[in-house]
Amino acid sequence: MQKGIKFRIYPNREQENLINQTLGCCRLIYNKGLAMRKEAYANGEKVGYTQTSAMLTALKKCEDFSFLKQADSVALQQSLRDLDRGFVNFFQKRAAYPVFKSKHNYRQSYRTLNRKNNIRIVGKYIKLPKLGYVKICQSMEVGKINHVTVEHTPAGKYFAVLNVEFEPQPRTNNGDCIGINVGIKEFYSDSNGKTVANPQYLENSMRKLAREQRRLSRKQKDSNNREKQRIRLARVHEKITNQRNDFLQKQSTMLIRENQTICIKDLNVKDMMRNHKLAQHIGSAAWGKFFTMLLYKSVWYGNKIVKVPTMYPSSQTCSCCGYQNPLVKNLAVRVWECPNCHAEHNRGINAGINILKKGLQMQSA
Structure with a gap:
């Protein structure tokens, strides 16, 4: 089984700036992917994750969007996967139609995957892609980390939500x-x-x-x-x-x-x-x-x-x-x-x- 564990992290000034920049890049890519899908639908065309992913690749090669190379590439791809999942949920009548993300929303987050153990906890620090070692307040032991969501809350705090492998042990109760x-x-x-x-x-x-x-x-x-x-x-x-x-x-x-x-x-x-x-x-x-x-x-x-x-x-x-x-x-x-x-x-x-x-x-x- 899998479960989420939420720990507070304490990034330094440089890491904060990089987190905020990654949040903005993920929001930009999500909005551009949504606009691309809406325009294609208006023209009677069909656009999926493959087309939006190609759009991201093209944007990175453009000089005006060169700043996208500084963000975590996996996080940018995951924002497009979230958009695709949003449309799947909409067509299966599990959610409303996806809307554009706003920078004025004070709760922002992005998700990145654990590949080749690039996300791990070492002592009092957690290693995250692009960010390096970030100080973490760990309250419990964790298993294998599948992916992590970096969250910036309205109160100005930063959290890492870890998706980990979990083997629950049956507990005896009074019956x-x-x-x-x-x-x-x-x-x-x-x-x-x-x-x-x-x-x-x-x-x-x-x-x-x-x-x-x-x-x-x-x-x-x-x-x-x-x-x-x-x-x-x-x-x-x-x-x-x-x-x-x-x-x-x-x-x-x-x-x-x-x-x-x-x-x-x-x-x-x-x-x-x-x-x-x-x-x-x-x-x-x-x-x-x-x-x-x-x-x-x-x-x-x-x-x-x-x-x-x-x-x-x-x-x-x-x-x-x-x-x-x-x-x-x-x-x-x-x-x-x-x-x-x-x-x-x-x-x-x-x-x-x-x-x-x-x-x-x-x-x-």
């Missing part, structure tokens, strides 16, 4: 089965009666974000002070993202380690985000990313994820007698009593129990 019901106030409630509070990192930082945004809006356009304030604002957003990712990683790993079968509801988070009253809170909770982590970790360690149908009324159904109470459709109802068997239910925990029952029923069917 338990659990049902998970995600929410906004409680991040999730499970069938064991446990609730995990939503840390609400975004909501807790809204005042600070608003203050930094006001300061940014008062700065003169294109000034150095505005750029400094933009980075301060970006670092606040970055901290929120890091806090959320750390929380999701820890919770998903804990569930995988303790349970063999995890039953979740197959929620369409994208459609739920269309509710403008709840969209910010749903996005802050990041249910989709949480489910994605559970899925790929279950593949690594041999766990079983069972998805219960979206429309299954897990919150309205009494987990004791099976009575369906239509009054519980109101999200404000957090605790309710079953009119049939008079059992008192916590909305989240009751839903977790029903999700577990339905998931086990689907698994045995």
